[in-house]
Amino acid sequence: MSELPISVDKEKCISCSLCESACAFGSLVMEEGYPRFLDDCRLCGECVTECPTDAILIEEAGTEVKLSNYKGILVFAEQWNGKVHPVSYELLGKGRELADQLGEKLFAVIIGSELSDAVKELTMRGADKIFVFDHPELEVFRDDPYSAILEDLVNEEKPSIFLIGATSIGRSLGPKVAACLETGLTADCTSLDIDPDSRLLLQTRPAYGGNIMATIICTNTRPQIATVRYKVMKEAEKDPTNESEIIKKTVDINDIPDRVKIIDFSPAKELVSIIDAEIIVSGGKGMGDSKGFEVIQELAEALGGAVGASRPTVDEGWIEYPHQVGLSGRTVRPKIYLACGISGAVQHLAGMKTSDVIITINKDAEAPIFSVSTLGAVGDLYEIIPRLVEKIKERKKNV
Amino acid sequence: MSEGLNIIVCIKQVPETTEVDFDEETGRLKREGVAAVVNPFDEYAIEEGIRLKEKYGGTVNVLSMGPPQAESALRDAIAMGADEAYLATDRAFAGADTWATSYTLGLSIKKLVPYDLVICGMKTTDGDTGQVGPELAHHLGVPHVCYVNEIQEIKGGEIRLTRLLDDRVETLGASLPIVVSVSKDINQPRLATLRGRLKAKKTEIHTITSNDLEADPMKIGLNGSPTRVVKIFTPDRPTAGDIVEGSPEELAERVLQKLVECKVI
Numbered sequence: 001m002s003e004l005p006i007s008v009d010k011e012k013c014i015s016c017s018l019c020e021s022a023c024a025f026g027s028l029v030m031e032e033g034y035p036r037f038l039d040d041c042r043l044c045g046e047c048v049t050e051c052p053t054d055a056i057l058i059e060e061a062g063t064e065v066k067l068s069n070y071k072g073i074l075v076f077a078e079q080w081n082g083k084v085h086p087v088s089y090e091l092l093g094k095g096r097e098l099a100d101q102l103g104e105k106l107f108a109v110i111i112g113s114e115l116s117d118a119v120k121e122l123t124m125r126g127a128d129k130i131f132v133f134d135h136p137e138l139e140v141f142r143d144d145p146y147s148a149i150l151e152d153l154v155n156e157e158k159p160s161i162f163l164i165g166a167t168s169i170g171r172s173l174g175p176k177v178a179a180c181l182e183t184g185l186t187a188d189c190t191s192l193d194i195d196p197d198s199r200l201l202l203q204t205r206p207a208y209g210g211n212i213m214a215t216i217i218c219t220n221t222r223p224q225i226a227t228v229r230y231k232v233m234k235e236a237e238k239d240p241t242n243e244s245e246i247i248k249k250t251v252d253i254n255d256i257p258d259r260v261k262i263i264d265f266s267p268a269k270e271l272v273s274i275i276d277a278e279i280i281v282s283g284g285k286g287m288g289d290s291k292g293f294e295v296i297q298e299l300a301e302a303l304g305g306a307v308g309a310s311r312p313t314v315d316e317g318w319i320e321y322p323h324q325v326g327l328s329g330r331t332v333r334p335k336i337y338l339a340c341g342i343s344g345a346v347q348h349l350a351g352m353k354t355s356d357v358i359i360t361i362n363k364d365a366e367a368p369i370f371s372v373s374t375l376g377a378v379g380d381l382y383e384i385i386p387r388l389v390e391k392i393k394e395r396k397k398n399v
Numbered sequence: 400m401s402e403g404l405n406i407i408v409c410i411k412q413v414p415e416t417t418e419v420d421f422d423e424e425t426g427r428l429k430r431e432g433v434a435a436v437v438n439p440f441d442e443y444a445i446e447e448g449i450r451l452k453e454k455y456g457g458t459v460n461v462l463s464m465g466p467p468q469a470e471s472a473l474r475d476a477i478a479m480g481a482d483e484a485y486l487a488t489d490r491a492f493a494g495a496d497t498w499a500t501s502y503t504l505g506l507s508i509k510k511l512v513p514y515d516l517v518i519c520g521m522k523t524t525d526g527d528t529g530q531v532g533p534e535l536a537h538h539l540g541v542p543h544v545c546y547v548n549e550i551q552e553i554k555g556g557e558i559r560l561t562r563l564l565d566d567r568v569e570t571l572g573a574s575l576p577i578v579v580s581v582s583k584d585i586n587q588p589r590l591a592t593l594r595g596r597l598k599a600k601k602t603e604i605h606t607i608t609s610n611d612l613e614a615d616p617m618k619i620g621l622n623g624s625p626t627r628v629v630k631i632f633t634p635d636r637p638t639a640g641d642i643v644e645g646s647p648e649e650l651a652e653r654v655l656q657k658l659v660e661c662k663v664i
Contacts, residue, residue: 005490043494175529379645392664
């Protein structure tokens, strides 16, 4: 067994125990006046930052990489059937901000077949340069060829930052590319910033089921790669006057690895997937009877969301178990959780309280659910929801 | 592939997250009394390994990297029906991000056992990255498939499986060896039997240290990790925001505006 590469300089230590309270994981205990680091220490460095006398040291072997050779922000533009996935526009929106902050260029890369329309879209969304890998064999996403192409491109172009959408494709592809390039990857980021002093990318993401947020940096390797959660960043505005430099790359398909063959594919069936849903509209006992779920369903459809339910409604047989949110059902963390006629028992709150935004509609102004709600509307869901559905439909028509 | 399949399942011990809570005052995870369990997503990986062994014969070995106490997670896997358990544990592995973790797991697999198939869970409930599976495949130099929801057949050194992407289900074929990350749809994990628990108690957990692996010290633990955590904080909690009253029309409008503000419509 080796030693943990973290130690305390007992000469400097003033036994203030600030380090102990700084450790979010309880992996540091004070013993005989000095910190002792437990085996599950993650070396996150919170204690180092907190120590007023710089007594705690994490030993890191230095690596010399020519980081200054890496410039520009590269965005992976994901396409399905030749159509750009909207997360890519969000990455271009964020990428532009980062590029301007750094005084660097914004690049996009797209891989697929018959991409001319997609390339026009990417141009309007503000990319300075677009790398296009257009080949019939690349029409559908496959891990091996896509990651090999991206690895080569990064080695040629040397971007300092590489952004990928945290879709199922992006989260499959990102780690393969990062592993090949021997660089860091931060998954599922919800916020990206540039540190003005170090010019490093500050990548913030939820962990522990959303109980904590962690900001992560990638110091000594490039590019700094992040997958970014869909519908978090603002889309780049369309600018028909923008001009991009289009670089058409030739693809020699025989040189590209392809170890996994697609035998067949079919569109995904509609599944009850409240776990992955970005928007969940849930109904509770306050609806009065099972008909309430018809209203809930309409709202969920209008929003493109999934239907959730509280335990009493499932116990009553108004809806099936897979919809149940709470300790005895599913734990969910959507962007928007709309609780309708749900009082907010502790067991329900435990399953949804980390949702980004909670909107509540309930007649009972005393319902506990209001205490965790971002917006609470005190009123009758049967009167409010149909009006809301109309308004949403109207708005969608006009946008 | 001579006699049956050599299957390796990679697992991680995590805090039982439904119980993890953050103490707003001290800024710490409340860990008192929080159980350490097998990452729930990994239970599906263990189950799939055992089912394949039951179907094709062979062995299911479980591998984990973590502090010494992680051996209890490996014992849980043995109790479900896995054969041998390996724990890569060494202070030199501490502070590893997904890159260094997958490098270490990769070396462990290469050094210790011949394998046909490596099964991982889709992600962990603590780190929640889902990156170790695909990165591990790179270090092993074999292909990887994410989101596997059915392993249809393994025959003549070939595997046929399906995976669920955002918009489609794909049936894929590849040669062994391969690494797969399985989703929760793939099976229903079994509970440990009493006999399994007894066996788990007695099983020797094989430990692996950095010396055993002859690992490049620059590629393990913190040194081998390209990423660093610089800050940990509590997310902004939705504490009682606006509670509004009014006519149904007004209330519907308020909710609409909130949805617009959140950019979902």
